[in-house]
Amino acid sequence: MTTQAVNKKDSHKLGMRASENIYQTIICFLLALLAATMVLPFLYVIVISFTDASVYESGTFYLWPQKWSTEAYSLILKGQGFLNALKATVFITFVGTPINVIANAGLAYMLSKDDLPGRKMINRLVMFTMLFGAGMIPNFIIMRNLGLINSWFANILPSTCGAWTVMVMKSFFSELPRDLEEAAEIDGCGTFRMFVQIILPLSLAMLATFTLFAFVSYWNCYFSAIIYLTDTSKQPLQVYLSKIVLSTDISEVVDMDSDLKNKVPQEVMRMACLVVVVLPILVIYPFMQKYFAKGVMVGAVKG
């Protein structure tokens, strides 16, 4: 009698487990399908970019290059157009990122002090920039008046101080324990030293996140480049890539010898260029992933 009851219960549980397994399988399958749409295009582009011209032109498509070739890459990397664009992007990214983080962190730290006179007003002014923007033409006119047209600083400075970044950093700073600051103050620690030696080291994870965000946004800058940089030799990688992908004859953009022109199919060159431009993002992405999933984003919603 009792064993029967137990068996019945077990079989019921088993049934539950089976339906639960089916449920899990369906969900995992759907998610895997979604993830596949994000991985497969890259896989396709990477494979084609390494495929030898003769195999590509035969028209058959393989998931693995039948004959490897790095010719497309060597053509792209040697072109003067690429070198110019790389120089621009490297300057914008590596000069812009520190300026961005320092300006945001400084302002955020200032606003994190509750009893700072004028805090409320400055806070409102920062928030207002999130709500209302002047638009493209006034920004362009100001940039021209400032003499920043065709300067890489035109790509760096306007996006440097973001209201959202300041707000998230501010809420992070105001959650830091006050005792440490008070103790340091009693020991005669000045404002700057406090900021550099106590506050910043305590917020390394948050700073790392925003450093990487800034890095990505500068590496990806396109809009500000086409507006403020009219000199083609100063335009960054994203503009270069868009030109290669959109133009019908890429030999002018790449700036390569005319006898090499027909050696590698244009489509393969385009894909090689995309891989080169996206590579830094793919390389730093795993490091970012570690930070942003928790902490900072949650603070953003609460703040």
Next chain:
Amino acid sequence: MTAIWEGLTSALGNFFSYIVVAVSALVLLYIILYVLFLKFRHDAAKRMRRYRLLYILGIPGMLILLLFNYLPMGSLFMAFEDYDPWKGLGASPFVGFKHFARLFADAKFYQMLRNTLTISLLSLVTFPAPIILALLLNEVRSSAFKKTIQTTVYLPHFLSWTIVVSLTFFLLSSEQGLVNKLIISMGGTKRAFLFDKSIIYLIIVIQGVWKGVGWGSIVYLAAIAGIDQGLYEAAKIDGANKFQSIIHITLPCILPTVAVMLILKMGSIISVDFEQVLLMTNALVKEKLDVFEVYIYENGVKSGSTEFSYTTAIGMFKSVISTILVLTTNRIVSSNGMKGII
């Protein structure tokens, strides 16, 4: 004043002169406030003195906001003038609402408005996508699998529109695109997807979802993680199945987050992603993708363009509408007992 300015620009160049002027304005403001506080409220002045170095820490950020956010707002005045770059903002003739009148009488304006709203409303349809993704991710038991999926779906957020559009071209272009190659190998005839007026919006919306769905799900995942687990246990005892507990517990609990995201979304309903649309435009689909940003860019910024005032008026119209939309949605949300954003 002009003599000082000319001396300054000749010595330092335009950019640094503006910085010098802006910094001195900030310092002057500080001194004025300090003196005022000294007179009326002694404690505030004392705190200002205590925090004086802190204000210096904030100066780079304030300076950038002043130069690149607030100074352009002053230039918005040119929407009410016939702006002439050689004369400058002060000397150009004032024309009142002429440009706005022209805007509302322009058939092109209504076409742009229609295109913008169509794209925005179509992407508003995909607003629940990140919520559904978050709900699905939340149900996954294996944490390794969950992490892998998360890592993958967040990635497109960090790719530029140039990359996304390039990938689209590689897949859909009529000569070399993968989809057409597959169609041909299966015996079909190729289609020019990118030049097809009837599906261009679909491509735009799919690109947007592809790029944003993973990133958008983060906030909802965080909200779901914050729900009290006791609620689910109680529901289980009451005999609720999984689907019922999602409908009656998870969704109501994340509703405040949904409201905030909706407010933020409403602000952008009058604008589209400029980079995306500009890169996807071609002669055949141009009438479908003519939006404000592209018009402003082509008639106000590109070399040889002269319609500074008119394009500024368009931009101003857009900014004002989006601000009103955000404030209105915020008001509606907070009057329904939820916390808005402002």
